[in-house]
Amino acid sequence: MAHLENMRYRKQPGAAVYEDSTVISGMSPTTPNTPATAVEDITSDDMMGPASDLGYSYEKKDLLMSSAVPQYSTTDRSGVRLNISKNQWLTLGAITVFAAYIRLWRLSNPANVVFDEVHFGKFAGKYINGTYFFDVHPPLAKMMFAAVGKVAGYDGIFDFKKIGLDYISAGVPYVAMRLMPALLGLAMVPISYITLAALGHAADACALGALLVTLENALLTQSRLILLDSALIFFTGATIMCWALFFTQSHKPFGNQWWAYLLLTGINMGNALSCKWVGLFLVATIGLWTVKDLWEKLGDLSITPAQYTKHFMARTFALMVVPVAVYLFWFKVHFAVLHRSGDGNAFMSPEFQNTLDGVSLGHTPRDIYYGSRIRIRHAATNAGYLHSHMSNYETGSKQQQVTLYGFRDDNNYWVITRTDADEQKALNSSNPTALEPIKNGDVVRLMHYKTFRRLHSHNVRPPVTTNDYQNEVSGYGWEGFKGDSNDHWRVQILEGDSHVPESKDRLMAIHSRFRLIHVNQRCALFSNRKKLPKWAHEQVEVTCMKSAKFPKTMWRIETNINDKIPADAPLAEYKRPGLIAKVLEATAVMWRVNNGLTKSHPYESRPHTWPWMRRGMSFWGEGNRGIYMLGTPILWWLSFIAISIFGAIQVVLFLRDCRGIHDRMMGVRERYTESVGLFFIGWILHWIPFFIMGRQLFLHHYLPALWLAVMGLVGTLDLFTRRISRRMRQVVMVGLLLVTVRMYFQYSHLAYGTPWSREGCQGSKWLKSWDYDCKRYAGAHEKPVASPDVGGSPLAIQAEDPPQAEHFDPLEHENKLNEPAPRIDHEKLVSNADKLNQEMKKAATTAQGADKDAPVVHDDEKDENFVGDDAAHDHPPTPQESHLKAPIPPLV
Numbered sequence: 070m071a072h073l074e075n076m077r078y079r080k081q082p083g084a085a086v087y088e089d090s091t092v093i094s095g096m097s098p099t100t101p102n103t104p105a106t107a108v109e110d111i112t113s114d115d116m117m118g119p120a121s122d123l124g125y126s127y128e129k130k131d132l133l134m135s136s137a138v139p140q141y142s143t144t145d146r147s148g149v150r151l152n153i154s155k156n157q158w159l160t161l162g163a164i165t166v167f168a169a170y171i172r173l174w175r176l177s178n179p180a181n182v183v184f185d186e187v188h189f190g191k192f193a194g195k196y197i198n199g200t201y202f203f204d205v206h207p208p209l210a211k212m213m214f215a216a217v218g219k220v221a222g223y224d225g226i227f228d229f230k231k232i233g234l235d236y237i238s239a240g241v242p243y244v245a246m247r248l249m250p251a252l253l254g255l256a257m258v259p260i261s262y263i264t265l266a267a268l269g270h271a272a273d274a275c276a277l278g279a280l281l282v283t284l285e286n287a288l289l290t291q292s293r294l295i296l297l298d299s300a301l302i303f304f305t306g307a308t309i310m311c312w313a314l315f316f317t318q319s320h321k322p323f324g325n326q327w328w329a330y331l332l333l334t335g336i337n338m339g340n341a342l343s344c345k346w347v348g349l350f351l352v353a354t355i356g357l358w359t360v361k362d363l364w365e366k367l368g369d370l371s372i373t374p375a376q377y378t379k380h381f382m383a384r385t386f387a388l389m390v391v392p393v394a395v396y397l398f399w400f401k402v403h404f405a406v407l408h409r410s411g412d413g414n415a416f417m418s419p420e421f422q423n424t425l426d427g428v429s430l431g432h433t434p435r436d437i438y439y440g441s442r443i444r445i446r447h448a449a450t451n452a453g454y455l456h457s458h459m460s461n462y463e464t465g466s467k468q469q470q471v472t473l474y475g476f477r478d479d480n481n482y483w484v485i486t487r488t489d490a491d492e493q494k495a496l497n498s499s500n501p502t503a504l505e506p507i508k509n510g511d512v513v514r515l516m517h518y519k520t521f522r523r524l525h526s527h528n529v530r531p532p533v534t535t536n537d538y539q540n541e542v543s544g545y546g547w548e549g550f551k552g553d554s555n556d557h558w559r560v561q562i563l564e565g566d567s568h569v570p571e572s573k574d575r576l577m578a579i580h581s582r583f584r585l586i587h588v589n590q591r592c593a594l595f596s597n598r599k600k601l602p603k604w605a606h607e608q609v610e611v612t613c614m615k616s617a618k619f620p621k622t623m624w625r626i627e628t629n630i631n632d633k634i635p636a637d638a639p640l641a642e643y644k645r646p647g648l649i650a651k652v653l654e655a656t657a658v659m660w661r662v663n664n665g666l667t668k669s670h671p672y673e674s675r676p677h678t679w680p681w682m683r684r685g686m687s688f689w690g691e692g693n694r695g696i697y698m699l700g701t702p703i704l705w706w707l708s709f710i711a712i713s714i715f716g717a718i719q720v721v722l723f724l725r726d727c728r729g730i731h732d733r734m735m736g737v738r739e740r741y742t743e744s745v746g747l748f749f750i751g752w753i754l755h756w757i758p759f760f761i762m763g764r765q766l767f768l769h770h771y772l773p774a775l776w777l778a779v780m781g782l783v784g785t786l787d788l789f790t791r792r793i794s795r796r797m798r799q800v801v802m803v804g805l806l807l808v809t810v811r812m813y814f815q816y817s818h819l820a821y822g823t824p825w826s827r828e829g830c831q832g833s834k835w836l837k838s839w840d841y842d843c844k845r846y847a848g849a850h851e852k853p854v855a856s857p858d859v860g861g862s863p864l865a866i867q868a869e870d871p872p873q874a875e876h877f878d879p880l881e882h883e884n885k886l887n888e889p890a891p892r893i894d895h896e897k898l899v900s901n902a903d904k905l906n907q908e909m910k911k912a913a914t915t916a917q918g919a920d921k922d923a924p925v926v927h928d929d930e931k932d933e934n935f936v937g938d939d940a941a942h943d944h945p946p947t948p949q950e951s952h953l954k955a956p957i958p959p960l961v
Contacts, residue, residue: 151317153263157272161262164276168258168283171813172251176293177244179822182234183696184688186295190229193218193246193295197225200411201425205663207396208403209343210300214246215406221245232689243295250299254292257776258283260306265783267313268744274787277802281779284813287685287700288776290820291769294688297345298769304341305351305773308334309751309780312355323379328387335387339395346663347773350758352392354751359384400652415475416658418451419627421651423643431642433629435569437485437576438504439495442518444481444628447473448582449621450598452609454481455524457517457544463604464532469522469544473596473609482518482630489551504633507576509562512588514552521548523556524594526587526613533599533610540590540613557588563619578629579641584622587613593622666764676759679771680709680778684838686768689822690845697819697841698768700775701812703805708778711785715741715749737788745788748781 153161182190188204189211195202196215204211218225221242227234236243262279266272282288292299315330338355342348366372366380407413410427419430437443445455456474461467474481485507487495495501507513515524522544529541546552564582565573572580585594595614600607614622629641646654672686685699718734719742725732734741755774759766786805790798815833818825819841830843 150320151263151267151314153266154272157266157275160272160276161259161279164262164279164283165255165258168255168279171283172255172289172292173248175821175823176247176251179689179691179694179696180236180243181689181691182229182232182236183294184232184296184686187229187232189214189295189297190227190241190243190246193223194225194227194229195411196406197223199407199409201407201409201413202411203413203416203658203662205659205666206297206345207343207399207659209340209399210297210345212399212403212406213249213300214295217249218242218246233691246295247293250292250294250296253299253303254288256303257288257306260303260310261776261780264306264310264313264780265787267310267317268747268784269740270744270784270787271791273799273802274783277786277806278780278783280806281704281783281809282776284809285701285704285775285779286813286816286820287698287705287768287772289817290688290696290698291772293820296769298772301341301344301347302773302776304337304344304348306776308337308341308351308355309747309777311337312358313747322376323383328383331383331387332391335389335391336395338388339392340399342392343396343399346659347755347770350755350773351751353754354747355388357750357754358747359388397648397652400655401648404648404651415451415453416662418654419446419625420643420646421654424645424651430627431579432640433578433627433642434631434634435577435580435629435639435641436634437507437578437626437629438631438634439485439487439507439513440504440633441629441631442482442484443578443626443630444477445483446625446627447596447621448623448625450596450609452596452598454627455483455594455611455624456481456608457520457522458606459520460605462532462541462543463602465529465541466527466543466545468525468541469517469520470601470605470608471524471542471544471611472601472605473611480517480519482628483515483524484518486514486516488512488514488557502633504631507560509560509574509576509583511560511576512557513560514556515558515585516546517544520544521550522546523552524558524585525552525556526590526592527555528590531610531612532605533601534597534612538592538615539595540587540592540615542594542611542613555587555589558585558594559588560584561586563623576626577641578626579643582623582625584619585624591615593617594624595622597621664764668765670765670767672767673765674768675766676756676771679756679768679774681706682768683836684768684840685819687841690842693824693846694822695819695842695845696822699816699819699839699841700768701809701816702835703808703812704779704782705775707805708775708782711745711782712749712752712778715745715781715785719746735792737791741784741788745781745784748777748784751777752781 192202192204192211193215196212197219223242223246227236227239227241258279261282262275265275265278270278288302291302311330311333315327315334318324318327318330321327334355338348338351340348341351363377363381363384366377372380404424408426410422410425414422414425414428422428423430447453447455450473453473453475454477455471457469457471458480460470462470486492491512495505517523523546524542525545526540526542530537531539531541545556560576561584562573562576562581563584565571565577566580569577569580571577575581576583586592587594590613592613592615594611595617596609596611599610601610672684674684678684682700682702682705685697688696688698690696722732722734722738732738752774755777756771759770786801790801815829817823818829825846827843827846827848830841830846833839834841834843
C-alpha cells in the first residue's frame with residue numbers, strides 16, 4: 070500500500086509537491102493557502118504565461134485547465150468553467166478559415182448527380198412544388214435543402230432521376246444546395262473546439278481536435294454533397310457542445326446561461342431526431358448522462374429536496390418535452406408544405422390522404438344494404454381496392470384474377486347480394502323490395518360489377534403465395550349464372566366507430582372494419598402486399614388465408630351506391646386526423662418501411678467492420694475521376710483504440726475499487742471519467758444498436774460515432790500526456806496531426822473527385838478490401854481512358870475487384886408495392902367479354918352433362934369437419950365445380 074501511495078503522489082521532475090486533486094481543480098501549487106475567491110479571479114492568460122500560445126505550459130502548471138476553482142469532484146462539476154482566452158479565439162478563427170478552404174474547395178465538382186442526391190435533391194423539388202411524398206427519414210434536413218434550393222432559384226422541376234445527370238445544362242443551383250451541408254460540416258470545427266474546451270481540456274488539445282475534424286476524409290466527403298448526414302452530425306455535435314457548456318454553469322444553477330444551454334441541448338437534440346432516427350441514440354446518450362447526474366445530486370447533502378425536484382423538473386422539460394415539441398413542429402411544417410396529393414399518398418391511410426388537396430374520399434351513404442354497389446379498401450396495407458378484370462390466372466384454376474388495385478375505377482366495384490337461398494326467402498316475403506341492412510354474421514355474395522363474376526375461393530393454391538394454408542381467390546361465373554356455395558362469405562365486423570355504436574353490429578361504410586370469412590374453406594380474405602407477375606399486371610395478390618391474424622384480413626367499404634337509399638340518409642366520411650395522429654401514422658409507416666429495407670447492396674457493410682474501416686462506399690465516377698467515401702485510417706483506428714482503452718480502464722478501476730484500492734490515475738481519473746466518459750457513452754450508443762438491425766447498413770451510419778470517438782481520442786491524449794515533458798507532448802500531438810495531414814493529401818482525391826495517378830491510387834490501398842477502382846486513373850506513361858457507365862454509376866469494372874455499386878433506391882421495393890399498376894386497357898379486354906361468356910357457358914354445360922349421373926362430391930370441400938350456417942345446410946353444395954376441369958379459352 071505504501072508503494073501504491075508513493076506512486077500516486079510521487080514528485081514530478083521540476084515540480085512542487087502537491088495533491089493531484091488540487092492541481093486538477095486549477096489551484097496554483099505554489100500558493101496552497103490562496104483563498105478560493107482569490108483563485109477564481111485569476112484568468113487563464115495570467116496563469117498560462119508566454120511559454121505557449123496554445124494555453125499549455127509544463128511543470129507547475131502542467132495540469133492546469135482553463136478554470137480556477139479550489140476543488141473538483143464527481144458530484145460537483147463546477148470545477149470546469151469555460152474561459153477561452155483571446156489567443157484561443159484567434160487560434161480557433163484561424164483554424165476555421167483553414168477548414169473553410171478545405172471544406173469548400175471545388176464544391177462544384179462534380180457537376181453531376183452523385184449517389185443519394187438522387188433522392189434528397191428530388192425531395193427538395195417535392196417540397197418546392199408542395200406535392201406529398203414519402204421517405205423513411207424525418208423531414209428537417211430535406212426541408213433545409215428545399216429552403217436553400219428555393220432561395221437559390223431551383224424550381225423543383227429537375228427530377229434528379231439518376232446518378233450522372235448534368236446539373237449545369239438543367240440550370241440547377243446545385244452548388245448552393247451543396248453549400249448548406251458544407252457549412253454544417255465546417256461548423257463542426259468550432260463545435261469540436263468549444264466542446265473540448267467546455268470539458269476542461271487544454272487549448273492545444275482543443276486545437277488538435279478541431280484540426281483532426283477538419284482533415285477527416287469521410288466527414289469531408291459526406292459534407293460536400295446533398296446528403297442528410299451533415300445535418301445529423303451537426304445537430305449531434307451542437308447537442309454535445311451545449312450539454313458540455315451546461316455543466317460549466319453548474320455553479321450558477323437556474324441562471325440565464327444555465328437555462329439557455331439546457332434548452333439548446335433539448336432543441337438541438339430534437340433537430341437531430343428530426344433529421345434522422347439515429348438521433349434516438351443521441352437522446353439515449355443525453356438521457357443516460359442525465360440519470361447519472363441526477364443520481365449524483367441525490368447523494369449531495371448540500372442539495373435540498375426542493376432544489377433536487379427543481380433540477381429534475383427542469384431536465385424533464387428541457388430534455389424530454391422540448392425535443393418532442395421540436396420533432397412535432399418540424400412535422401407540422403412538413404405537412405403544411407406538402408399539402409397537395411402526390412406519389413406518397415399510397416403509403417398513408419385514407420384518413421391521412423383526405424387532408425391533402427386534390428383528394429376526396431368517403432362522403433358516401435353510411436348504411437350498407439343488399440344490392441348496394443360498393444368499393445372495398447384493404448385497411449391494413451393501404452395497397453388499394455378489391456379489384457377484378459377480364460384477365461385470367463395463368464396458374465391454378467385459371468379463373469378470373471382478383472387483386473388489389475391502387476387506382477379508383479369501375480373495376481373496383483362489387484355488388485353485395487344474398488345467397489341464393491336467402492334470395493328466395495326475400496322474394497317470398499311480404500315486401501321483397503325493402504332495403505335490408507347487412508348485419509354482423511350475415512352470409513353474403515359479392516358479384517363483380519363489370520364482369521358479373523362472383524368472388525370465389527376453393528382449395529387451389531394462389532399464384533405467388535403457395536403455402537398450403539392459403540387458397541386462391543378468383544372471379545367465377547357469368548351473367549345469369551346462380552353460382553355455388555364457394556361464393557359464400559360471412560361478414561365478421563371486428564371494429565366499429567365509437568361515435569357510431571351501431572357500426573359494430575351493422576355493416577357501415579368507413580365506420581366498420583370487417584373480415585370476409587369463406588364459409589366452406591373457413592379462411593379469411595387476405596393480402597400481404599406481394600405483387601403478382603407481369604401477366605397479372607403486377608397488381609397485389611389477394612388470397613384466402615386460414616388461421617390468419619386480424620390486421621391483414623381487415624377491410625373497409627369506402628364507397629356505397631344504391632339507388633333505393635333515401636336522399637336524406639346519413640352519410641359517412643373519413644375523419645381528418647390532427648397533427649399528433651398524422652405524426653404517429655407517418656412514424657409508424659417509416660418504421661415499417663425502414664425495417665423492410667433488407668435488399669442486398671454491393672456497398673452495404675455491417676457494424677463490426679466500421680471501426681477498422683474494412684471498406685468504403687462508391688458515390689460517383691466518370692473517366693479518371695471518382696468519389697469514394699473512405700475515412701482517414703489513422704483517426705479511425707486510433708480513435709477506436711482510445712475508446713476501447715477507456716472501457717478497459719473503467720473495468721479495471723471498478724474491480725480495484727471493489728477491493729478497496731482507489732486509484733487516482735495521477736489525478737486525472739475524475740476528469741477522464743467525465744470528459745472521455747461522455748464520448749464513450751455516446752460512441753457505444755451510436756454503434757452497438759446497429760448490431761440488432763436487420764436492414765441495409767452502410768459506412769456512413771458510423772459517422773456520428775466516429776466524431777465522438779475522435780473527440781475521445783483527443784481527450785485521452787490530452788490527459789495522458791500531461792505528466793510527460795512539454796516537448797514529448799508536442800511531439801505526440803504534432804506527429805498525429807502531421808500523419809493526418811499526410812493522409813488527407815493522399816486520400817483527398819477520393820473526396821473531391823479529382824484526377825489521380827494509378828500509382829498513387831494503388832499505393833493508397835492499405836487493405837485489400839478497399840475496392841475503389843485504380844484502373845480508371847492513368848499510369849505514369851498513359852493517357853486517361855474514360856470508364857463505361859455501370860448501373861447508373863460510371864465506374865470501371867475490374868476482373869479482380871468486386872462489382873461496382875449500381876444505383877439502388879432504398880425505397881424501391883416499397884415504392885413498387887405502393888405504386889398503382891399501369892392502367893389496364895379495359896376496352897380491349899371487354900371487347901372479348903361476350904365471346905368469353907358464351908364459351909364458358911358452353912364448356913360448363915358440357916361438363917355438367919357428362920357428370921349428371923355422378924355422385925355429388927365437391928372436390929375442394931372435404932367437409933367432414935365443415936361447420937356452416939343454417940342456410941348452407943339447407944342447400945347442400947352444387948355439383949362438382951366443372952370450371953376447375955373444363956378448359957378455359959385464354960383471353961386475347
